[in-house]
Amino acid sequence: MSSAVLKLSKTDIQKLKNYYSDYLLNKNVPYSEFSAKKNGVNITAYTSGKVLFQGNNAEQEAARWGKTDPTTAKKSSTLPKDFASLAVLGSDEVGNGSYFGPLCVCAAYADKEHLADLRQLGVKDSKMLTDSQIRAMAVKIKELIPFKLLVVNPEKYNAIQPQYNAVRMKVALHNQAIRLLLEQISPTKPDAILIDQFTSEANYLKYVKQEAQRVEQKIYFVTKGEQYHLSVAAASIISRASFLEELDKASLELGTKVPSGAGRSSDELAAKLLRQGGIALLNKYAKLHFANTEKAKKLI
Incomplete structure (x- = not known):
């Protein structure tokens, strides 16, 4: 395709x-x-x-x-031949561009035996699936293949963010998810590790060197990684389902629908929370360094 x-x-x-x-x-x-x-x-x-x-x-x-x-347009020429049929550990993240909700990073391992099962489930780019399809599919994927999901809620995100810029934070989380999943599936070793690329390879390697326990072997980077291996597509679906679940929880707690993204509706809800409980309340639900915070203050 x-x-x-x-x-x-x-x-x-x-x-x-x-x-x-x-x-x-x-x-x-x-x-x-x-x-x-x-x-x-x-x-x-x-x-x-x-x-x-x-x-x-x-x-x-x-x-x-x-x-x-x-x-x-990212070419896949750097990937090994027949990459889609290899046993690959893939990782992806969801929530980085949303003001409300967590940052979710997932690593998933799809060996050759389970690739056909993932295809049969309809696993593909999560952007091509509805939210209801993602929720249902994530449950089945979790039962089928090994995965490691990391969820950084807004309160934790805001505590980390002053020391970790957005890219470094994602590098640290991808590295941790990959490392923990490698430990989980040991002694099995994947043929390759594929990260859905969010920064240059050089930048990733620069930041990962700051991690005490880092994975650097057999790693490949490609944008739209879900098109090159189902492990990345599976990781994306699990991450997205978790993100949606956390938004649901926040909506239930606040008694109003919490939007994804960073648009006008996010500004308006942020302003409402600031009126109700100030920055302390907003800190529990939103990534405060986004421009939405200042926009919300102007709406009060």
Whole structure:
């Protein structure tokens, strides 16, 4: 399956939405404006302005709207041959871009024997699944393959964040999840470790050297890692399900729906919490270093 990415203005994204109006999908993709599927190509427009085309004719469909962004297309030439069929430990994270809710990082190990089972479950890029599908699928994945899930709630996140910038924090969590899962599956060793790339390889290695116990062998980095191995897709689904569960808990505690993302609704809820309990209350539910905190203060 090929993919292509465009960076478009809000006006152009609205044109896309109008064009694909007969093909819109009724599913809630995090941080997206809309999702559609036409002629076997999945189209997802994100609030950031990026539009992702996935499918056998993705590049041709994207070409209707402009030139694809070469910086967003990550080649898999660095991966070993037949990588998708190898026994791989993959990791991914969810929640990094959401003001409310935790940062969830998961490592999952999919050996050759379980790849067919994961395919049969329908495991794929979590952005192509609805929240209800993700919740149900995560339960089955957890029963099928080994995994290690780390959940950093906002209160803990805020305590760590002054010493760890966002990238270093994710490096530390990916490294820890991978290390703990390697210990869990020992003496079995994966053919490779694949991290869904969130920073350059050089940057990752720079930060991981600051960890007392680090994993550096057989690690590969690639964007959209879920397209190259089901272990990353499984890790993404488990992370996303955990993130949704934590948002549900927060919503129950606060008596109001807690949104994902970092939009206007997040500002408004943050302002409400500041009125109710000040920064101490907001600290329990939100990542305070986001710009939303200052925006919320202006709404009081």
